[in-house]
Amino acid sequence: MTDTYTSLVNGGLTGSLAKKLGLPRPSVLRRHTPGAPLVTGPVLVLGGAVGTGDDADAVARTLLGWDLDVRRTAADDTARWGAVVVVLTEATHPDDLSDPVRELGSVLRSLAPGARVVTVSRPALATDAPALAAVRQGVDGILRSVAKELRGGATGNGVVLAGDVTVDATSVHGALRFLLSARSAFVDGQLLTVSSDAGSAPADWERPLAGRVAVVTGAARGIGAAIATTLARDGARVVVVDVPAAGEQLAKVANAVKSTALQLDITTPDAGTRIIDHAVRRHGGLDIVVHNAGITRDKLLANMKPEVWDSVIAVNIASQLRINEQLLASDAFRDAPRIVSLASTSGIAGNRGQSNYAASKAGVVGMVRATGPLLAEVGGTANAVAPGFIETDMTSRIPFATREVARRLNSLQQGGQPVDVAETVAFFASPAAGGINGTTLRVCGQNLVGA
Structure with a gap:
């Protein structure tokens, strides 16, 4: 499904007319194309004192190692910046924010289309001194606010280093690379926490994902099919799973990604065992499980029948819990395994008429937070992706006026594409994300609901 309005206001006579009339003009987002540059121009690294060997210098060295054009000052006033990375890990008082943040402000009008602003900081803790907690929490407020000011398809996100994690940790590099890249086109205003130095480049x-075996549930169409396609593009062998009624479409997806299909109702008690057996028998192992299958049965709670509530809980969360138990008990799921679940912004902020769906998706957020430490024992992770408004067959059935409002209620003023969710799933499944565990990342264009 396409966003006709965004297409019209970005080209030709209709684009010129929209500009003259002062109509909102959502930008065409920069999305990943294999072989394309990581960023679209020079990268400015702000923070610290240049040449002192501090964290900002370390980040700059990492980016130089990726063959990027890296600058430590904004002296070139002709530059069209592809990205600005603001390193604030060593700030100890709110006064320390003034210089780097004002320098960031001075270059915002010089960002290239589809540019990236990324902060690197540490979390505020109850055990911190008050001034330290204030400056660290302040970075969150800055990042979320700046993200709402950006234009031209630019996004703003943050990497947060927990505990003893350093800026040289592999998963910090992985998070930086993801947020700087076109893979994160619809991730905006989000803070991604790296909780350990686990992971590998x-x-x-x-x-x-070369050499890895992945399973994707609900893969016959929409977001699930996009996830399967993206994982296969990144090198994985993919088992696509869906209900028997979707068998014909599921076979088409399997053929497209050159892998195998498994027709399965994931609510059956032995679904996890059947998934493991198929992956091991056909592909020699199992490394990644993506819980994408889900349903909606919307009703105001006062009008909701028990079977409507129960069906959503059964598919969206109870099945995942049962399958995860079987995965954790299996010797086949031990090689730095990854579980990635689909949550929703409805589970974060709630939504009228979706108490059952919101309960299930909030349940996913809690589930991955608790499952992550269990997988960490074998070098694994469990994370979730929370989509906002994504252009799918399901959202195409929303009444026109409601659909248009939902599309525009984010900083990028448009709906996301299934591939935007898929790119984030693929990142969480990658070896470079091994230090990110138990977290939920919103893919919503900085939707104006939720945290």
């Missing part, structure tokens, strides 16, 4: 950043 892939041999090939274009095919980070």
Whole structure:
């Protein structure tokens, strides 16, 4: 499904007319194309004192190692910046924010289309001194506010280093690379926490999942099909799973990604065992499970029948819990395994008429937070992706006026595409994300609901 309005206001006579009339003009987002540059121009690294060997210098060295054009000052007033990285890990008082943030402000009008602003900071803790907690929490407020000011398809996000994690940790590099890249087109105003120094850099950043076996549920169409396609593009062998009624479409997806299909109702008691057996028998192992299958049965709670509530809970959360138990008990799921679940912004902020759906998706957020430490024992992770408004067959059935409002209620003023969710799932499944565990990342264009 396409956003006709966004297409019309970005080209030709209709684009010129929209500009003259002062109509909102959502930008065409920069999305990933294999072989394309990581960023679209020079990268400015702000923070610290240049040449002192501090965290900002370390980040700059990392970016230089990726063959980027890295600058430590904004002296070139002709530059069209592809990205600005603001390193604030060593700030200890709100006064320390003034210089780097004002320098950031001075270059915002010089960002290239589809540019990236990324902060690097540490979390505020109850055990911190008050001034330290204030400056660290302040970075969150700055990032979320700046993200709402950006134009031209630019986005703003943050990497947060927990505990003893340093800026040289592999998953910090992985998070930076993801947020700087076109893969994060619809991730905006979000803070991604790296909680450990686990993880490893892939041999090939274009095919980070080479040699891995992945299972995607609900893969016959929409977001599930996009996830399967993206994982296969990144090198994984993919088992696509869906209900028997979707068998014909599921076979088409399997053929497209050159892998195998498994027709399965995930609510059956032995679904996890059947998934494991199929992956091991056909592909020699199982490394990644993506819980994408889900349903909606919307009703105001006062009008909701028990079977409507129960069906949503059964598919969206109870099945995942049962399958995860079987995965955790299996010797086949031990090689730095990854579980990635689909949550929703409805589970974060709630939504009228979706108490059952919101309960299930909030349940996913809680589930991955608790499952992550269990997988960490074998070098694994569990994370979730929370989509906002995504252009799918399901959202195409929303009444026109409601659909248009939902599309525009985010900082990017448009709906996301299934591939935007898929790119984030693929990142969480990658070896470079091994230090990110138990978290939920919104893919919503900085939707104006939720945290």
